[in-house]
Amino acid sequence: MTIAEWLAAAKADAEKRGLPELIPMLEGLAQATERLRAADWNDNPDKDTPRDHDQ
């Protein structure tokens, strides 16, 4: 799930549950998630094979 898809679903859910105050907070969480997913420690199948840092 992309962050945009996740955020749209989360906002719709918050509205449905009667919690519109959550929407700006979810937008902040989405920014933090973007940063996390962009971090250089993440492994991907089309990159190098993961290695143990202790060895």
Next chain:
Amino acid sequence: MITISDVTARLARGEVTSQKLTEQCLAKIQDLNPKLNAFITVTGDEALAQARQADKEIADGRRIGPLHGIPISLKDLIDQKGIATTAASLVRKDHMATDDAVVTQRLREAGAVFVGKTNLHEFAFGTTSEDSGFGPVRNPHDPSRSPGGSSGGSAAAIASGMSLGSVGTDTGGSIRIPAAACGIVGLKPEWGHISASGVVPLSRQLDHVGPLAASVADAWLLYNAMQPNSEQIGDALDAMPLKGMRLGKLSGYFFDRLDADVERSVLETIERLQKRGAKVVDVSVPHAGDMAAIYLHLVFGDAAEYHGRTLVTRPQDYTPPVRLRLEMAGYVLAEDYIRALRGKDLIAREVDRALDGVDALVLPALAIPAPPFGAVTMPVKGGPDAVRTLMLRCSQPFNLSGHPAISLPCGRSRDGLPIGLQLVGHKGRTPALVQAALAVEAVLAS
């Protein structure tokens, strides 16, 4: 502030009694708690009974332990048998602890007298102690300001003489932040060194139990007594010699977004340490900028798990701001939680590397002085930033990494508000960290 170290010697010499000390603390609570709201429960009768028993034992020449007859408090998310553990939430208003937490039991065995349970940010899920089901805690230095949090009641109690020591918890800075904001000492031990059994969790992988105290020596005394008997070292440590002490000044992220007075006080302190013989080198944590995102996903994931059922069955019993944060926590995806777990491991390795070749890392404990209640942002170098982000900025890295860290007072802002310096030590070497802090404290007192 009265220190435990001083009082212990006076108790042994018969110059003061535990009953007198306990009565003094209870009188301060009666006088100041209506204004500061530092305590949720006061256990006056039980405390006085404990104190009289301690006085009898001392008179008979029996010393139970290093805290014999010393009045202390417990953050109200730590179980004390027969007393409610509310976690500052109406969700737990009917709770009654059936047993002591491990840490309470150890302090009881060390002879401590328990005067009450201190107020906190509800479920420790905040840094200001203003969102509590029992009303906000106020800063003794300026009641219009936060005492920091989440262990705000513990810090306010010590700073105002309502107890001589306290036990808090620290998931992102909740011992060190209020210690800095109230001008006292707070020690976050290495992760896992003090049992969290019988303590209401926020995030089990980031929660640390530790002492808040009036001095570094007192923090050590409490910490040592909280450990299993087999791991206790001694009631007192010698200061590390300043000449030859090697300190790593954390550069970049850790000094980028500071209040001007905090930056000045911390840099002046480092300069004083250098003049007294400490060697200071610049070190870095390369992924420091990612720490807030890592922390957020871990704490949210863990809090969502613990609070999942009660958020559905009794949402009205949470304070609205804490309820909203917990509701948001439920949206964290498993894949992002896993990414954060991997980031946490990386941060721990990077902090280890920063410590390579130095005795301790040095940085601010809190980027800003105590904020006014209701403040959403505070001015810092580079422009205003969110209060919560600023308050966690310098402390949360060491919850992720698990390294021991201590906050101690290092001056005042132009408004007279306390400022905290933080030292971070090697894993497995908490005594050496405390010895370094003793040396720094002595320089600051000179």
